[in-house]
Amino acid sequence: MTLAHDDAEAQRATARLIDRARGGDTAAFRGLYDAHLRRVHALSLRLMTDGAEAEELTQDVFVAAWRQLHGFRGAARFSTWLHAITIRLSRQRLRGMLRRRAREEKYMLSYQAAVSAAMPAADMQIERALAELPRRMRTALVLHAIEGYTQAETAEMMGIAVGTVKAHVHRARTLLQERMDRDG
Amino acid sequence: MDELSNRLRAARREAVPGRDLWPDVARRIDRAGGMRWQRAAAAVLLFGAGALAGTLLERTGGGRESAPADAVSASPLHTAAAVQKAGSDYLAALARLRDVAATNEAFRMQGYEAALNVVAVTAQEVTAVLEMNVYEALVGPAHTARAAASRRVMLLTGGGDE
Numbered sequence: 001m002t003l004a005h006d007d008a009e010a011q012r013a014t015a016r017l018i019d020r021a022r023g024g025d026t027a028a029f030r031g032l033y034d035a036h037l038r039r040v041h042a043l044s045l046r047l048m049t050d051g052a053e054a055e056e057l058t059q060d061v062f063v064a065a066w067r068q069l070h071g072f073r074g075a076a077r078f079s080t081w082l083h084a085i086t087i088r089l090s091r092q093r094l095r096g097m098l099r100r101r102a103r104e105e106k107y108m109l110s111y112q113a114a115v116s117a118a119m120p121a122a123d124m125q126i127e128r129a130l131a132e133l134p135r136r137m138r139t140a141l142v143l144h145a146i147e148g149y150t151q152a153e154t155a156e157m158m159g160i161a162v163g164t165v166k167a168h169v170h171r172a173r174t175l176l177q178e179r180m181d182r183d184g
Numbered sequence: 185m186d187e188l189s190n191r192l193r194a195a196r197r198e199a200v201p202g203r204d205l206w207p208d209v210a211r212r213i214d215r216a217g218g219m220r221w222q223r224a225a226a227a228v229l230l231f232g233a234g235a236l237a238g239t240l241l242e243r244t245g246g247g248r249e250s251a252p253a254d255a256v257s258a259s260p261l262h263t264a265a266a267v268q269k270a271g272s273d274y275l276a277a278l279a280r281l282r283d284v285a286a287t288n289e290a291f292r293m294q295g296y297e298a299a300l301n302v303v304a305v306t307a308q309e310v311t312a313v314l315e316m317n318v319y320e321a322l323v324g325p326a327h328t329a330r331a332a333a334s335r336r337v338m339l340l341t342g343g344g345d346e
Contacts, residue, residue, distance in 0.1 A: 026213060033206060038198035045199050055201050059209050066213040118199035126191050145192040177188055 014078050022069050029069075032078070033062055040082050041118065046142045047090040049131040050097065050107065051114025057093055061086050083147065084157045087139065094135060108132075129179040133172050136160075140168035141176070 014035070020028035040061055044054040064085050072081055108131065115127050130138055136158070143154040144165065151169070155162040278299060 026210065029213065030206065030210075033209065037205070038200060041201050042197055042199035051202060054199075055203065055205060058201060059205050059212070062205075062209045063212045066209075114202070115199075117202055119196040122196050123191055123194070126195055141192070145189065146195045147197060148193075173188060180188070 011077070015074065018069065018072065018074075018078065021066070029066055032065075036079055036082055037062075039079055040086055043083055043086050043142065043147065044090070045115065045118055046127075046130060046146075047086065047135075047139060048094065048097065049111045051110070051118070053093060053097055054114070054118075057086065057090055060089050060093070064089060080149070080153070080157075083143070083149075087143075087157050090139075125180060125183060126176075129176045129183075132179060133175055137168045137172035137175070140165050141172040144169050145173075 014032065017028045017031045017035075021032060037058070041054060041058045044057040044061070045051070048054040048057055061082060065082060068085075072078065076084075108128065111131055112124060112128060115122050115124065119127075130142065133141065139158060140154055143149045143157060144151060149157065151162050151165045154169075155165045158165065
């Protein structure tokens with residue numbers, strides 16, 4: 001079996017689960033949740049840079065997906081659709097959280113602990129440097145350089161121009177490199 | 185490719201939450217499902233009322249006299265208002281039917297049979313438009329009740345063999 005064949009079969013299995021979940025089958029939706037939970041949570045964690053907030057966001061994403069499932073037309077992969085919901089919902093949640101975080105100096109220690117627990121053997125130097133980036137730069141870099149989306153896909157998911165994504169990614173890489181050089 | 189790109193590409197794309205998130209998600213989607221069916225039920229009632237009004241107008245010839253079909257469909261506001269009004273009329277008719285039903289069992293069965301038929305037809309329409317299986321969820325049990333009611337009518341009128 002080729003990778004392409006396996007991928008096509010996985011897509012068909014996902015499509016079957018989506019059809020059943022649209023009809024109100026929560027067991028089928030549980031199947032979708034199990035298959036995509038870890039990818040969604042990884043993005044939530046990097047966007048929120050907070051373990052508890054990331055868990056709340058991940059739950060919100062799946063609840064929103066259930067409510068909006070009839071709107072999923074299959075033009076994009078289901079995982080891409082879930083990631084787009086994650087980006088959208090993170091904006092609202094981050095607004096309140098960033099204000100609170102300004103008063104919390106020790107959040108980075110707590111975030112590193114959350115990453116260590118959620119992503120065993122993660123590159124902590126990269127994760128720490130990513131967490132220190134401004135939100136939009138971090139989002140663009142995570143989607144493009146880690147999740148593997150094209151700049152056009154990243155732009156669409158973030159609701160910004162492709163040129164802006166390019167600028168964010170370029171600036172984010174520069175800042176990331178500077179911080180990593182500084183930390184040795 | 186430079187070292188930074190390699191390290192970013194190698195970064196983990198999966199993370200395990202620190203607790204089981206499913207129970208809360210399940211509780212919330214159960215609640216969301218309930219709300220969705222309430223909205224669907226309201227939609228069925230409105231469509232049912234619209235269909236009933238259309239049937240009555242057709243029988244009395246009022247629809248042809250009051251406005252051409254094209255003119256009605258060309259005015260979404262007019263159509264929506266007509267459906268809302270028909271919804272009120274539908275509920276009022278059901279209330280009158282309840283009064284009649286207190287004294288005449290056969291009329292009660294006939295009236296509710298007609299009311300359920302309207303709902304059945306419109307539930308199919310709503311299912312197609314909203315892509316939700318309203319028909320099975322709402323009309324399934326209703327059809328069961330209607331079948332039971334029909335059997336009772338047949339017993340009362342001596343038409344059944346039970």
